[in-house]
Amino acid sequence: MRLAFILGEIGSGLRRNLSMVVSVILVTFISLTFVGAAGMLQLQINQMKGYWYDKVQVAVFLCVDTSTAASCASGPVTDEQRAEIKNTLDSPAVAQYVDTYLYESQEDALGHFRDQFANSPIVDSVTADQLPESFRVSLVDPEKYEVINEIFSSLPGVEVVVDQREILERVFSVMNIASLVAVSIAAIMIVCAILLIATTIRLSAFSRRRETGIMRLVGASKAVIQLPFVLEGVIAAVIGALLASVTLWAVARFFIGDWLAQQYPDTAFISEGSVLLIAPALILLGTVLAGISSLLTLRRYLKV
Amino acid sequence: MIRFDNVTKIYDQNTRPALDKVSLEVDRGDFAFLVGASGSGKSTFIRLVLKEDRATRGSVYVAGQNVANIPSWRVPKLRRGIGVVFQDFRLLPNKTVAGNVAFAMQVIGKSRAMIRETVPEVLKTVGLEGKDHRMPHELSGGEQQRVAIARAIVNKPGILLADEPTGNLDPTTSMGIMKVLDRINQNGTTVVMATHDNVIVNDMRKRVIELVDGVLVRDEAEGIYIGALGDSK
Numbered sequence: 240m241r242l243a244f245i246l247g248e249i250g251s252g253l254r255r256n257l258s259m260v261v262s263v264i265l266v267t268f269i270s271l272t273f274v275g276a277a278g279m280l281q282l283q284i285n286q287m288k289g290y291w292y293d294k295v296q297v298a299v300f301l302c303v304d305t306s307t308a309a310s311c312a313s314g315p316v317t318d319e320q321r322a323e324i325k326n327t328l329d330s331p332a333v334a335q336y337v338d339t340y341l342y343e344s345q346e347d348a349l350g351h352f353r354d355q356f357a358n359s360p361i362v363d364s365v366t367a368d369q370l371p372e373s374f375r376v377s378l379v380d381p382e383k384y385e386v387i388n389e390i391f392s393s394l395p396g397v398e399v400v401v402d403q404r405e406i407l408e409r410v411f412s413v414m415n416i417a418s419l420v421a422v423s424i425a426a427i428m429i430v431c432a433i434l435l436i437a438t439t440i441r442l443s444a445f446s447r448r449r450e451t452g453i454m455r456l457v458g459a460s461k462a463v464i465q466l467p468f469v470l471e472g473v474i475a476a477v478i479g480a481l482l483a484s485v486t487l488w489a490v491a492r493f494f495i496g497d498w499l500a501q502q503y504p505d506t507a508f509i510s511e512g513s514v515l516l517i518a519p520a521l522i523l524l525g526t527v528l529a530g531i532s533s534l535l536t537l538r539r540y541l542k543v
Numbered sequence: 544m545i546r547f548d549n550v551t552k553i554y555d556q557n558t559r560p561a562l563d564k565v566s567l568e569v570d571r572g573d574f575a576f577l578v579g580a581s582g583s584g585k586s587t588f589i590r591l592v593l594k595e596d597r598a599t600r601g602s603v604y605v606a607g608q609n610v611a612n613i614p615s616w617r618v619p620k621l622r623r624g625i626g627v628v629f630q631d632f633r634l635l636p637n638k639t640v641a642g643n644v645a646f647a648m649q650v651i652g653k654s655r656a657m658i659r660e661t662v663p664e665v666l667k668t669v670g671l672e673g674k675d676h677r678m679p680h681e682l683s684g685g686e687q688q689r690v691a692i693a694r695a696i697v698n699k700p701g702i703l704l705a706d707e708p709t710g711n712l713d714p715t716t717s718m719g720i721m722k723v724l725d726r727i728n729q730n731g732t733t734v735v736m737a738t739h740d741n742v743i744v745n746d747m748r749k750r751v752i753e754l755v756d757g758v759l760v761r762d763e764a765e766g767i768y769i770g771a772l773g774d775s776k
């Protein structure tokens with residue numbers, strides 16, 4: 240009975256304040272979409288880290304004809320120099336850091352290049368002798384890159400030592416900044432949402448002050464008087480959170496799944512399943528925001 | 544049922560107290576008029592009984608309990624034992640007569656079956672049988688006040704407080720309302736009615752408690768209204 244009564248009160252409250260309720264829904268929708276987007280970016284970064292860190296290597300590029308580095312002043316790498324580099328890699332001092340290494344000849348490099356830029360016209364104009372040969376070194380601990388760098392940079396015949404992880408880190412830092420921007424926008428929108436929920440509840444309490452006044456007089460409990468208002472805010476916020484979840488799912492499914500994944504087939508992308516991880520958090524966040532802001536508002540405007 | 548023990552209520556330090564060292568007792572089943580001019584402290588008395596305000600000094604006892612000691616979460620229970628009627632009826636305009644009365648039961652969680660059974664009964668008590676489905680704006684002032692009374696007593700409170708219930712009504716209609724209040728009192732409910740309607744007070748010959756500027760000046764059984772002090776109607 241009491242439940243039916245409270246539900247009825249909520250229904251009439253939502254109807255009476257329809258325009259405010261719609262604005263609460265939209266504001267929570269937008270703010271939680273940004274929160275969720277930031278979350279998905281973080282998931283994507285983790286995904287890529289897991290995928291790439293296994294594959295990344297330190298590349299020790301050797302000198303070619305066209306090299307301009309100071310260490311390549313004596314021209315392309317010689318057979319002795321190459322053998323010396325290989326010996327250094329095998330020496331116990333270095334081997335303890337090295338998991339595996341691979342020699343990539345100029346022909347191999349051309350093959351990889353062609354695979355990577357298969358769709359680009361640049362492929363036709365590149366020849367094997369323009370590409371440097373290299374040793375691809377996998378480290379036991381990727382953090383020990385500096386050691387390898389120090390040892391090999393100074394060896395004759397080495398043009399440059401490149402930590403591929405660094406390239407990835409740059410990508411990740413861009414993604415981190417993007418998720419930071421999303422979180423900042425979300426924070427502002429959440430403040431808007433809280434204020435808007437507070438205003439809506441206040442209006443709602445004001446438009447029903449006759450009812451609540453009578454409820455107080457006949458001895459209705461605080462819960463019965465306040466719950467409809469709190470739930471009104473919570474319901475609006477949860478609808479906003481659901482809309483945000485659906486939007487994020489659609490982005491994951493159609494933008495990332497159908498488009499991005501096809502554009503970059505060699506990159507691991509998060510799937511729409513990750514939204515299942517984020518959606519409950521968004522709904523919880525929406526509920527808590529609405530609950531807290533309406534309780535604080537009611538404490539001031541609806542004394543029992 | 545209601546006991547005031549040297550109660551003083553000060554709203555604003557710079558003005559005289561709304562109630563000044565008032566001591567009185569209303570027993571179970573009593574019918575008492577609270578008379579006095581506007582601003583004499585009648586409404587303050589009612590607010591203190593309902594614990595809408597707290598006394599600055601002294602103690603207010605309702606049903607043997609010092610209201611100052613009732614924690615805020617128990618205040619609804621206190622109010623369930625007290626019905627209140629106002630000069631301006633305070634009905635919900637979008638609910639029918641029966642809906643208005645049922646509202647008081649719904650909000651304290653009474654069952655649907657009980658509401659269906661009790662509401663027509665109470666409407667009969669106040670003389671509104673057959674008007675269950677009318678809207679408040681279709682009723683006369685007297686009928687609206689009867690609805691308000693029905694709502695106040697539907698949960699069977701031990702006390703009925705009426706704050707100028709006939710203030711907006713003509714003398715004939717007022718007498719009808721007084722008959723309803725009298726009948727409720729006959730059924731054992733303690734009734735305290737604040738008024739400055741001398742005709743009614745003189746006609747009923749009930750206990751009269753008179754306040755002047757917050758001071759209790761007169762408390763007599765079967766009294767009459769003496770309009771000489773301030774409000775002469």
